[in-house]
Amino acid sequence: MKLHTLAHSRTGDKGDTSNISIIAYRAEDYPLLCEQLTAERVTEFFQGLREPGAAPVRRYELPNVQALNFVLPGILRGGVTRSLALDAHGKCLGSALLELTVFD
């Protein structure tokens, strides 16, 4: 199943770091997300977009609101103010991540 059907997402920016929330629509799907959406998997998905040598991706759990928060240093390449990216804030990153497949 595509993550898009199980969860929603919003992306924030601070400096050159993005944070992406992944929020399960249904509480019963949250354990599946915790098990399969590892920091490693998110790192791999955004391979090539992050600054070489950037600090590792971190994952935080918010079980009461059935959400995960991924923090991605170095993905905004110098931050909103200097970045040459079309989406300098990285606002579209969370939507991209919903492309991941989650297995039952």
Next chain:
Amino acid sequence: MKTLRIGSGAGYSGDRIEPAVELAEQGDLDYLVFECLAERTIALAQQARIGDPAGGYDPLLAERMRRVLPFVGRHAGKRRLRVITNMGAANPVSAAVEVRRIARELGLSCKVLAVVGDDVLAELRPEQVLDNGQTLGSLGERLISANAYLGVDGILDALREDADVVITGRVADPSLFLAPQMFEFGWAASDWELLGRGTLVGHLLECAGQVSGGYFAEPGLKNVDDLARLGFPLAEIDADGAAVITKVAGSGGLVSPATCTEQLIYEVHDPAAYLTPDVTADFSRVTFTQESTDRVRAKGATGRVRPEQVKVSVGYLDGWIGEGQISYGGPGAVARAQLARDIVLKRLALTGVEMQEVRAELIGMDALHGPRSSVEPWEVRLRVAARCDERSDAVRIGNEVETLYTNGPAGGGGASKSVRQVVAVASLMLPRDRVNARIEA
């Protein structure tokens, strides 16, 4: 025990104005807060102030105030409405002068106070190091601003002085909302748990429509009604920091646990340690409960002792960004756009354009997230952008894209070009006793 009602009238400088007027008129509010300063807004405002010593505040300040001031102050049978805003940007004192002028023009009497002390440029030493590794001294003439994130202190002083309108420069966003809660309920500056709760309310409200259905809709999965008339949020808060997020009845949008959860995590890193100048807030155990339509109860925030250091945002000039775009459509569009990309990059090399960094991408194919699409779209748009030390080099980027009209592949159309100066932002930390807020009448 009284319930405090705080509304959010703007989530950024250019935000819609009617929803704020709707809140002022129909929200039955005690406070209307306008949060209008993004990371680099204040550096841009500082540049404006260099050109005009009486300028450097939010360009929409006058329009917003003209629309909401008639509802501010004491009106028979209604709560007293006060306004708190960081629209002072780089010049809160001049912004306050402008608001007083507008009030007089409208025949209103209201007390307007400015909070200053965030501008710490004169305090800093050349050997101080930014988070990007550069020293301040190395920026030389390019350094344009240094603003510390103030907390609640100056706003509390202004409220004690009975201000109807409080205008600040750089203040941490949630502090704009925490200050009136502390003032009205008499919360101590060391009651970390209450300050954590009040900071949660501030964090949920600070982006205005982003908690009441804006930036949320996904047709078929997350439907939101009437975003063209999106209602901005308000919070009903009790003296113990318990809060309900809601909006004016009849306005567009949606307040649900899902909208609140998206905003809860927005721009947060470790949810157990959300740092502000006032408190280390802990949002990790927050819960949301739908009480009725568009009413959500937020619970479970707490807090610990505030950080010893405060963040300072430093703005500096960092060259120029030149950009050009051109579209290709129909069969073979992608191949022609790729050829166009190769031609522009070769031209920039042949003509010796000096660039720090360059990007060339096809909007519709690989511009946002790299090459991921396996289907060829009907149309694509080539975008070339480069950061250059000199303006004269940056201008060449758009020019080389534009010359594709008569020199490039078949069928390019709709070329556009732009050049802008880069105002970059970095940060450093200062001990909190080096930063002192004060009010100016």
